[in-house]
Amino acid sequence: MAAGALVLGPRAIRALAMGTAVDAATLVHAPGAVGAPPIVPRSEWGADESLRSGSRSFAPITKAIVHHTATLNDEPDPRARVRAIFRYHVQGSGWDDIGYNFLIDRAGQIYEGRWARDYEPGEPHSGEDRTGLGVLGAHAYGFNRGSVGVALLGTYSSAGVTASDAALGALSDLLSWKFATRGIDPHGASGYTKADGSVTSFANLCGHREVLSTACPGDALQQRLDEVRDEVADRMAASRAVSAAAPASVDIAPPPGETMPTPTESSHDDDERRRDRKRRRRDRESD
Secondary structure (H helix, E strand, O other), rough: OOOOOOOOOHHHHHHHOOOOOOOOOEOOOOOOOOOOOOOEHHHHHHHOOOOOOOOOEEEOOOOEEEEHHHHHHHOOOOHHHHHHHHHHHHHHOOOOOOOOOOOOOOOOOOOOOOOOOOOOOOOOOOOOOOOOOOEEEOOOOOOOOOOOEEEOOOOOOOOOOOOOOOOHHHHHHHHHHHHHEEEEEOOEEEEOOOOOOOOOEEOOEEEHHHOOOOOOHHHHHHHOHHHHHHHHHHHHHHHHHHHHHHOOOOOOOOOOOOOOOOOHHHHHHHHHHHHHHHHHHHHHHHH
């Protein structure tokens, strides 16, 4: 690679091997770590596991596609609605499971969608296998491989009916978690190999209508995706800054009979100058 080029980690190498395109537009300079948000597992929203098929496919995650469910906006029982969508997708559409990878209600609660595997107690229900590959959903025909399909409960076709701030905040939480560890740029666009083998390019964080001819996720939600991209980017930048600034925890004991020197004002100044130089260097490298 030329000087300044991105260094691809194991996930990116695996993505290339799996046939999902990864390029410089996909990745930000330095992956970070954002914690998993609270997720209601399938057992808690009442998924009837006898309905789903046990077959699953997995692929590296490179995209997120946002949907609306075209259902009630003031849903009185979101868990019942998720169950109804599950039944419709399996019994009405003939799919193996619920099509979405995650769903979000107006209160900002995130629900586990398509089943990926059994999890250990306390482990986030990530929708991934144990190596970090994402389970393929059935949310965007031809674009399911390597994409996280997230549906907000409600109908957002009218400009006067928009997603709640709580729902958009939860969407940002979820996608920050998914994008940060993979170094995916929420403002970027990149190549994508479709199920039929053809290659196209579209935004890494997009609405359903950006890949297929559909009104989904509605005009009002589509118009707010830039806010989500900005929020995801800000959280990822903050996570990288925290990772870069965190000092190694090392205990240094003085030799017997000696004491550790007290830092002087000039030594603090030197440390601050060094930090400033590192920040400027990171800024130049990220341009």
